[in-house]
Amino acid sequence: YEFTSRVFCVPRHAIQSWMHQSQNLAKWLPIARTLTFEDVVNSVPSPYNLSCAKVPVEKRSYDGLYQRHISRANQTCLILCDNPRDMTSHQKKLALSKNNPNTLHVTSKTKHLQLGTRKGPQVKHTNVRTFMFHLVTTRWNEGDPMSKAQLKDIIKKEFSSDADFSKMGTDYLNKWVGRVLRDMNFSDRKTSIAQKIPDNWRETALKGAERIRKHFKSHGVKRIFSADETNVKFHELSSTVLAPIGVKRVGSAAKVSSSDGCTVMVTMDMTSSQLTPPLVIYKGTFGGTLMKKWENFDRGLVLFTEKHWMTSCACILYLQHLRRLSAGHDKIGLIVDKASMHTSSDVIAWIEETNLTEKPQIIYDFVEAGMTSIYSPPDVVVNKPFKDALKKKYGKYRNELSSNFVPGAPIVMSREKVTDLILEAYGNINDSNMKNMHIRRGFDMCGLNPYADDESVEENFVAHLDSLSTTSAYKSLLDKNKAVDLNAP
Numbered sequence: 001y002e003f004t005s006r007v008f009c010v011p012r013h014a015i016q017s018w019m020h021q022s023q024n025l026a027k028w029l030p031i032a033r034t035l036t037f038e039d040v041v042n043s044v045p046s047p048y049n050l051s052c053a054k055v056p057v058e059k060r061s062y063d064g065l066y067q068r069h070i071s072r073a074n075q076t077c078l079i080l081c082d083n084p085r086d087m088t089s090h091q092k093k094l095a096l097s098k099n100n101p102n103t104l105h106v107t108s109k110t111k112h113l114q115l116g117t118r119k120g121p122q123v124k125h126t127n128v129r130t131f132m133f134h135l136v137t138t139r140w141n142e143g144d145p146m147s148k149a150q151l152k153d154i155i156k157k158e159f160s161s162d163a164d165f166s167k168m169g170t171d172y173l174n175k176w177v178g179r180v181l182r183d184m185n186f187s188d189r190k191t192s193i194a195q196k197i198p199d200n201w202r203e204t205a206l207k208g209a210e211r212i213r214k215h216f217k218s219h220g221v222k223r224i225f226s227a228d229e230t231n232v233k234f235h236e237l238s239s240t241v242l243a244p245i246g247v248k249r250v251g252s253a254a255k256v257s258s259s260d261g262c263t264v265m266v267t268m269d270m271t272s273s274q275l276t277p278p279l280v281i282y283k284g285t286f287g288g289t290l291m292k293k294w295e296n297f298d299r300g301l302v303l304f305t306e307k308h309w310m311t312s313c314a315c316i317l318y319l320q321h322l323r324r325l326s327a328g329h330d331k332i333g334l335i336v337d338k339a340s341m342h343t344s345s346d347v348i349a350w351i352e353e354t355n356l357t358e359k360p361q362i363i364y365d366f367v368e369a370g371m372t373s374i375y376s377p378p379d380v381v382v383n384k385p386f387k388d389a390l391k392k393k394y395g396k397y398r399n400e401l402s403s404n405f406v407p408g409a410p411i412v413m414s415r416e417k418v419t420d421l422i423l424e425a426y427g428n429i430n431d432s433n434m435k436n437m438h439i440r441r442g443f444d445m446c447g448l449n450p451y452a453d454d455e456s457v458e459e460n461f462v463a464h465l466d467s468l469s470t471t472s473a474y475k476s477l478l479d480k481n482k483a484v485d486l487n488a489p
Contacts, residue, residue: 125165128155129180136186148188152177197370202465204368205375209447209461212335212365217450219363221333223326225276226448227267227318228337228378229310232390232422234260234413260413262308264422265318266378266386270449273433273440275382275426276325277301279318282415283308299423302415312344319351319362329360335448337376338366374468375461381442382429389425397421 132155139146146154152173159165168176181187198204216224265279277300284290284304294302301321303314310318319334326332336342343366355361372379397417433439443449447461 125162125176128159128162128165129183131155131158132177132180133184136181136184148177148181197374198368201371201374204371205447205465206461208368208371209375212448213450213452215365216333216363219331219333219361221331221363221450222271223329223331223360224270224333224335224443224448224450225267225322226270226335226377226443226446227265228372228376228383229263229265229339230378230383230386232262232264232387232418234262234418262415262418263310264386265310266382267322268377268382268439268442270440270443273437274430275439276322278422278426279303279314279321280419280422281305281308281310281314286311286313297419300419302419310339310341312341312346315341315344315347316350319347323358323360323362326360331361331363333363333365333450335365335367335376337372338369342366374465375446375448377439377442377446377448380446380464381438385429386425389428390421393421393424 132151135154136146136151155177156173262283263281265281267276267278268274269276279301281303282290283306286303286305288304291302291304294304301318303317305311305314322332322334341347348364351362351364367376374380429439441460444452444456444460445464447457447464449456452460
């Protein structure tokens with residue numbers, strides 16, 4: 001920071017604040033735009049002798065220097081200096097300097113700075129790296145991210161005439177592309193945004209949350225729930241496994257069925273900041289022998305349907321279950337998505353009829369279609385931690401079975417065991433909420449707390465929507481004002 005302070009003629013602490021807070025970017029960019037390369041060179045401390053002869057840099061804008069990913073544009077030079085007050089580690093700076101041909105790493109032992117004179121292996125295929133950087137970042141910023149497989153296909157076609165690059169084998173190419181992506185701070189990840197989001201999702205979220213808050217407040221609802229179904233596989237494992245480097249094919253000799261699973265109705269209670277005892281739906285005959293066997297289960301509600309999916313009848317039984325858990329209250333509010341089994345005439349008629357004679361009354365409201373990933377609390381706050389906890393529980397259970405493992409033998413998961421794992425994962429989340437009430441805060445973040453003041457809604461809900469706007473896929477939907485299917489060819 002001392003060096004930057006000298007170049008910009010600004011106190012070091014001010015520079016530190018400007019660089020770490022993006023909202024202060026506008027304070028120093030006007031100064032940077034007026035600088036020439038000679039201005040910077042003349043500000044280099046005297047112990048360092050900067051050779052300018054081999055660094056042809058013309059007067060230009062310095063906007064590109066304020067980027068998380070290193071710009072590889074022609075004639076751009078970034079200097080990394082070791083500083084005890086700098087939070088960036090020496091190892092990270094060294095890695096950046098080795099992987100970027102336009103970066104100089106300065107230490108206390110450096111006597112001469114000259115572009116291109118660095119230790120370590122020479123960076124290969126810089127033209128391909130530059131092409132990859134611009135292609136991947138452009139596609140990401142446009143809201144149309146590409147997969148690693150797509151990237152490999154494109155660069156193989158683009159550089160098929162490059163003799164050195166075309167010699168790469170498939171395994172080497174895969175590893176090389178992976179290394180370059182890591183240098184760019186990119187990784188190959190599964191998509192986590194709904195496939196189709198309304199074009200006016202921000203406006204819809206603001207109006208929908210306001211409608212729900214007013215609806216519950218007008219009825220004097222004191223206890224509020226939000227529920228969402230999530231699919232659970234009997235064998236909840238990570239999509240990757242540990243394998244020796246260089247092995248061409250990776251798999252498991254354990255025989256499991258990827259189709260076996262159940263549906264869990266995850267229900268968040270805003271008042272207690274806890275998950276309520278779950279509804280678990282397995283595959284079976286509705287009202288049959290298995291359902292009767294589980295009817296006295298007191299740690300949740302276990303039902304059976306033809307395809308282990310929620311149905312109108314199952315939804316009514318769930319509402320009865322929720323009513324029993326809320327005994328002593330006059331009214332409860334429930335927020336669900338607008339799926340057909342939640343909005344069927346049978347369900348609505350049952351609620352209206354029973355509200356006349358039974359307590360607590362159920363005040364029912366919905367999150368609009370395609371909006372659960374935007375402001376449904378279970379989808380935004382709980383579903384991922386629940387799945388992660390469940391995978392850990394299942395992994396521990398599989399480790400316990402490993403001593404008796406027989407290759408090719410099926411691994412059987414009983415409904416009792418799956419239910420136990422689900423309840424254990426629930427317990428972990430509820431225990432964490434005893435100290436950190438993130439379930440309750442999830443309602444504030446999604447704008448669904450009817451008793452929050454306008455300032456709190458502005459601070460939490462609007463900030464949450466702003467954070468989605470910075471995600472390229474959401475931002476693209478907002479900017480282009482149309483619904484997009486990210487899986488479309």
